[in-house]
Amino acid sequence: MLSPLSFGGLYRPARGRADEAVIQSGIDLGGLGLASLPAQPSEEEWQRVGKEIRSAFKDIGFVYLSNHGIPQGVIDEVFDVAGETSKGYTAPNQERLTEAKGVQELRESFDIHTPDGAFPDQELATLRPAARTLFEKCSVLTFRILTAMAIALGLERSYFVKRHEGLAGTKNSSCMRLLYYPALPDGEGADEGEVTRCGAHTDYGTVTLLFQDAAGGLEVKERGGAWVSALPIPGTILVNAGDILQFWTGDVFRATEHRVLLTESRSKARQSVVFFVHPDGDVVIEPLDGSGRYMPVEAKQHAIKRFSETYNL
Ligand SMILES: O=C(O)CCC(=O)C(=O)O
Numbered sequence: 477m478l479s480p481l482s483f484g485g486l487y488r489p490a491r492g493r494a495d496e497a498v499i500q501s502g503i504d505l506g507g508l509g510l511a512s513l514p515a516q517p518s519e520e521e522w523q524r525v526g527k528e529i530r531s532a533f534k535d536i537g538f539v540y541l542s543n544h545g546i547p548q549g550v551i552d553e554v555f556d557v558a559g560e561t562s563k564g565y566t567a568p569n570q571e572r573l574t575e576a577k578g579v580q581e582l583r584e585s586f587d588i589h590t591p592d593g594a595f596p597d598q599e600l601a602t603l604r605p606a607a608r609t610l611f612e613k614c615s616v617l618t619f620r621i622l623t624a625m626a627i628a629l630g631l632e633r634s635y636f637v638k639r640h641e642g643l644a645g646t647k648n649s650s651c652m653r654l655l656y657y658p659a660l661p662d663g664e665g666a667d668e669g670e671v672t673r674c675g676a677h678t679d680y681g682t683v684t685l686l687f688q689d690a691a692g693g694l695e696v697k698e699r700g701g702a703w704v705s706a707l708p709i710p711g712t713i714l715v716n717a718g719d720i721l722q723f724w725t726g727d728v729f730r731a732t733e734h735r736v737l738l739t740e741s742r743s744k745a746r747q748s749v750v751f752f753v754h755p756d757g758d759v760v761i762e763p764l765d766g767s768g769r770y771m772p773v774e775a776k777q778h779a780i781k782r783f784s785e786t787y788n789l
């Protein structure tokens with residue numbers, strides 16, 4: 477298992493187990509992590525983290541965050557409660573991320589758009605409070621990441637934050653998604669071409685925070701086209717750029733394709749929690765460099781388009 481201490485600051489494909497390439501580096505959030513609240517990060521910390529996010533998003537588009545300051549207990553609580561039941565989850569293969577025909581995606585999910593929304597409070601009273609705490613911490617961390625990104629891009633530092641102010645509200649598509657990938661009984665789906673956990677896709681929004689358990693199987697496509705493993709690293713969060721950030725930066729930051737394969741541990745279930753960050757619905761996204769590389773699109777319209785493709789079975 478790789479240790480966060482081995483981070484070198486930049487993504488470097490490395491040879492992992494056998495002939496497998498892995499992402500092995502990331503960003504130590506240090507003073508920008510939530511542990512330092514209410515202290516304000518120094519200007520040097522904003523600049524350092526901004527620069528590191530910039531180099532990761534210009535390259536592989538995915539990076540591990542360590543020292544993020546979200547207590548492990550808060551994360552574990554959500555995993556524990558979400559793992560207790562699949563009630564209310566979207567059923568396997570109800571959504572499609574893969575474009576490949578005939579492939580089933582074995583995944584169940586429960587989406588939380590706001591901690592004040594609909595919850596199975598009667599059946600699982602602990603879910604709402606656990607989810608609310610993690611949702612709030614992810615929001616604060618996201619605002620810090622958005623600020624560092626604005627600084628790195630030479631924008632006014634609140635540029636992105638101002639456009640995500642409704643993050644937990646109903647006019648914003650941001651969402652905390654609890655994912656449960658059921659175990660596959662022996663012999664089932666033996667043909668990898670027929671069944672997968674999550675087909676190759678890019679995320680739709682600005683950035684995504686991803687918490688995964690120890691099962692593994694997540695892979696990320698590097699610029700050269702090779703798939704590399706994003707192994708679970710205890711104590712870290714993976715952050716990646718989505719479509720909207722690629723539009724905004726005129727392709728400078730990349731929304732990288734990723735997927736979750738059925739690994740050798742297919743006989744075990746896998747869980748992840750994903751915090752998808754979207755701009756407020758009425759924000760118009762167009763390349764900030766004036767390149768005109770993409771037509772202006774309202775955040776809400778882009779989300780509607782991608783969601784309709786996902787559910788169009
Ligand atoms: O479960 C994971 O690790 C990744 C899921 C994912 O990429 C997604 O839901 O967009």
Ligand SMILES: [Fe+2]
Pocket residue numbers: 677678679734
């Ligand atoms: Fe994704």
